[in-house]
Amino acid sequence: MRIVQLANLYSPVSGGLRTAVNALGRGYVAAGHERVLIVPGAVESRVETDTDGLVITVPGVPVGAGYRMITNTGQVLRLLDELAPNSVEVSDKLTLTRVGRWARRAGVRSVLLSHERLDAILAPRVPDWVPLERVADLWNRRLVGSFDAIVVTSAFAREEFERIGAPSLFRVPLGVDLETFRPRGDTGSHHETRLVYVGRLSAEKHPDLVLGAVRVLTRRGLAVRLDVLGDGPARERLERETSDLPVVFHGHVGDRAEVAEKIGAADIALAPCPVESFGLSVLEALACGTPVVAAARGAAPELLTPGAGLAVPPTDEGLADGVETVLTWPAEDRRRRARARAEEFPWSATVDRMLAVHAGAPVPAGVG
Template sequence: MRIVQLANMYHVRSGGLRTVVDTLGRGYAAAGHDRILIVPGAKRSVAEDEHGTVITVPGTPVTGGYRMILRAEKVLETLAALNPDSIEVSDKATLAGAGPWARERGVRAVLFSHERLGEMVANRTGAQSESLQKAVLRWTRRVVAGFDEVVATSAFGERELALAGARTIRRVPLGVDLEVFRPAGGAGSARSDFVEVTRPDVVRLVYAGRLSNEKNPQATIETVRVLRCWGVDARLDVYGSGPQCGALARRSKGLPVVFHGHVARRADLAERLTGADLVLAPSACETFGLSALEALACGVAVVAAAGSGAAELVSQTSPPGSGNARHDRWATPGAAPPGAGIAVTPTGTGLAAGVLELLTYPACVRAAAARTRASQFPWSASVERMLAIHQGALLAADVADAA
């Protein structure tokens, strides 16, 4: 089977998006399928390796070194030459036209939704108008109507798609490499200080993610400020880059906050995460929370924004479906064990209160709970579910469920 993945804003520093696209693609290739990836670049190129073929199409430079394919014509010409069996589009903007193109030719078309477009537009433009949100919803309705299948990673991610009239929504949780992201000393082991049962003298916090408005990184700075006002010696390490870096550095002046920049190697990031007491995931519009899952795999509990996809990872109740999503056998694993994390209002005060609440659990309990929760999300399960969708294997199950 020839599967073509299409992704915009794909960059060496694009973090979660690139991790998802690359990991799924490697899984497709390992399963014996012909995997081709089309992404924006400075010029057209074709490269092949053991994971398939990567084709770059000239893209327009945008913020932070990213590029976007603004004209889909060249992409559609490339698709026509490739003769795919199924396409997977990780973009609701300029590449959305690939869905109707595929449908007209009898090619399976799958939309992988990585974000809630309404929240993303509002955060990046600073506009909260009702008319803008209605326009985004109309656009999303047009986009989802052009695909055979629409994939969301969480109940939170499903809601916008359901509101836009998506007929079928497949929930496919993301995964984590449990060998790369693991507690210090190896999987199942514990750090020497995991036996402590009281709050540590210095509370080591970590934020790992893009430094942009929609990720709400400013709340992590305020968390440190609030904790120190409350008499807690809290320190914060920030791993990531983005347009808010300068503003955040100014905001954190006088506080024990260290900006380490983007960490390219996943193993290096994993090592940094294991040194934390807790990880902060403050984005209220996060549709899954891949960085939060990676922290859990390292045995580090997470303070997440309530209502987000990351909150579902640490919740002790199973997230509900959207109502029109058929995913009974493919849904997110149920509840997180106590101590794996907590969902709070994503403000400095809210996150600080969440930090203190989680620290009432002994470190060994937090570590075990976090690792147990992460172990429910292997990448192999995500690949298996996506391949079933590409092959249409879920259709028979839907018919059986409806009978």
């Protein structure tokens, strides 16, 4: 089977989207299928490797912070005519949705992989008077009408499509690289509680809550240190506002092994975003044996099991209370439970389920 993946906003700083697209693509190649990836870049290029298949970069328009978007969809459709895929997988809900209609005309199976929940990510960006749910429903009906299958990664992400009665809706949780993200042999001894946040420093991710929690914990007399792994438009402001706190900003860390090392060295990972459609950084923390305190809204709580983490109100005090609660759990036990939960999500299971969706075959049951 020749599968063509297409994605916008795919760049070295893309985080979860890039990780997921790459892991799936490499899984397709390893399973014996042909994989082609089409993404935006500064210039047009083609690179083929044994592990990644063929990666085609087409010129994309910069949309800020290292991201690009394909606007010349005509060029993409001509590429698809040339590539003659058996199935297409689209990780975009804007300019690349025309691919679904192309696939229908060409008799090619089409799959939309939903990486975000529209009503949730739009909420902080539009005025209160906008009928957000109705707007999201109208757009999602358009998507459902364009693609043969819609794939979501969580029950939270599934809700907006269930609301409009979408047929051919599949829930396929993402996976985690259990080799790169694994417990450290020795976490060392330290007098302070080490916290870690991995994510984009932008409003929709709510990093302010993590820093607010550090301020609350410090005020309560708990010695803490927070490592922030990520960059974004809010970084300068956050650094300025927390200059008096024990916080270290590392910026974007591209080396996955280094990210895993820093997560594994922490006592607790914090996941404050209440609109995550899956929570890949949560799963990566669990794989490192690091329990997670996460917002009680969004998809992240679906990944937590007793002893592996805690879902709390998405407030400064809520996160701080969660940290203090998790610290009462035996350290060895909470690390063991965190790792055990992550081991239920190997990328191989995600790849198998996605290949079934591409083939139009029954999708194997999996964890949730």
